[in-house]
Amino acid sequence: MIDAKRLRAHVEALTAHGPRFEDQPGVAAALRYITDELSGLGLPVRVERYGSELHEVNLVAEIQGGTSDDAVELCAHWDSVETTPGADDNASGVAGVLEAARALRDVELPARTIRFVLFGGEEKSFDGSRAHVAHITPQTEAIVFEMIGYTSPVQRFPEELAGFVDPPERGDFIAVVANEDSQGLLRRYATRLEVPAFPLVLPPLAAEVAMRSDHVPYWETGRRALLVTDTADYRNPQYHRPGDTADTLNYAFAAGVVAAAVRTITDRSA
Template sequence: MAPATLGRHIAALADAGPRWREDRENIAATLRHLRDELSGSGYEVVEERYGEAPHQINLFASLTGRDPAAPLVEVGAHWDTVQGSPGADDNASGVAGVLEIARALHGLGPRQRGIRFCLFGEEEEWMTGSGAHVEQFTAAGEAVEGLIALEMIGFRDSRTGTQRAPLRIPGVFSPPRTGDFIADLRSLPFANAVQRSARRYVPGLKTYLLKRTGGLLRDAARSDHLPYWRTARRGLLVTDTANLRNPHYHKATDTLSTLDLDFAADVTRAVAGALIDLADRQQG
């Protein structure tokens, strides 16, 4: 999970241009890159179309677990952008993390539980892609424990005062004021696994766990974990906190040159370790 490799993925997506629903050539190039990378890592790529438009597509790859009856653990990111933004942090950084986790875990062999790597469309359209995915596997009776969503993992600013918060309640909700951490939002078993992994594999990575109070904020429900929450499944948002830190959020200036690839690589390593931990747990 070298920073340069993450940078290569981010560049491939961001340099193609915005990945909004009308950017058909850019979307085609993006999906081609995603398929090629997953196939090159040894996976069979599964397409899930949830509409007739070219952008209405999710891509998946899976590692089969030793216990086929055990609920899957998913990790995912959305590949689309808002109109006019190349989306290096939002969310080519998260996609790059998923691709590199998939590559790294493939060589380790099967875990106790299966792991599914999810690349969602239309997160910027009210989580349409991930919502359709949850509806489909629910209707099929497929057991899925939950999702770790990588949503903007590449922007770090170590200057004091660079981290904003929607509110602060002294002694109850007082997040750091320096934008040099990754936030783990709400789903405690998944969040605890990420924090354990960070302490073990990337002890220099600062993490901040937003527990129940933070999870009640409107900003807590702005990504692909939300459809999982709505169906009483686990959903963990791993994020650099988006517009609460990154001044390039949803702008044409959201480019690779603004990102801290060492930070993105550390976050990716922490999530990879957490997935191994979660997938090795016995059912029940």
């Protein structure tokens, strides 16, 4: 269902022009690429501006569902920091959203709207996702891809989680992180994974350790959302560095992560 080769092709295209940061060439190139890919699937793309600069933009496409007030969003941030081509962070997540859109475009009218959202401004206080949640219904829930392509023989964990979890020693799993309100969504997604998973409902005392991506505005506004991540700098030594390149990623692993999201969205028993 999800093609690892196409995931790699997306990551290579998104990283080909360098960092996707502010006025650097990678920004315009990435926005064009994302728009062309979604439009090529027959999905009109809405430009959602949250500022006047070129990079202050979200790109949104959707498959209309049976109700207008209940949607599920599949999300990733397209921007990077200025020091990296950002293959894992977060071209991998964008590639996942694009391939999920390909897999979902021909579904029968879904029970709820399926929305694909590519955020700007994640690397700057989640500016894009903060603006986006102001325009969606309270019932909207989200699966947020934040670095989904790196595997490693070694794995570190935040010290804040010591005593709360028994962490794996190998970095060959995908972490699926929820707050207490999002536990049902976590169960639906985790049971559909065919790659090793580490599902975690964050204990309130350690919640701050995961407040680092675009799921945060959903949680802060009382919406259900999942953070789906390879754990970033707790695994990937090239996090925010020039070495975060397309050839370092495990695309078969990423394909399994994306396929589970597609199954979660389409399974009517969910």
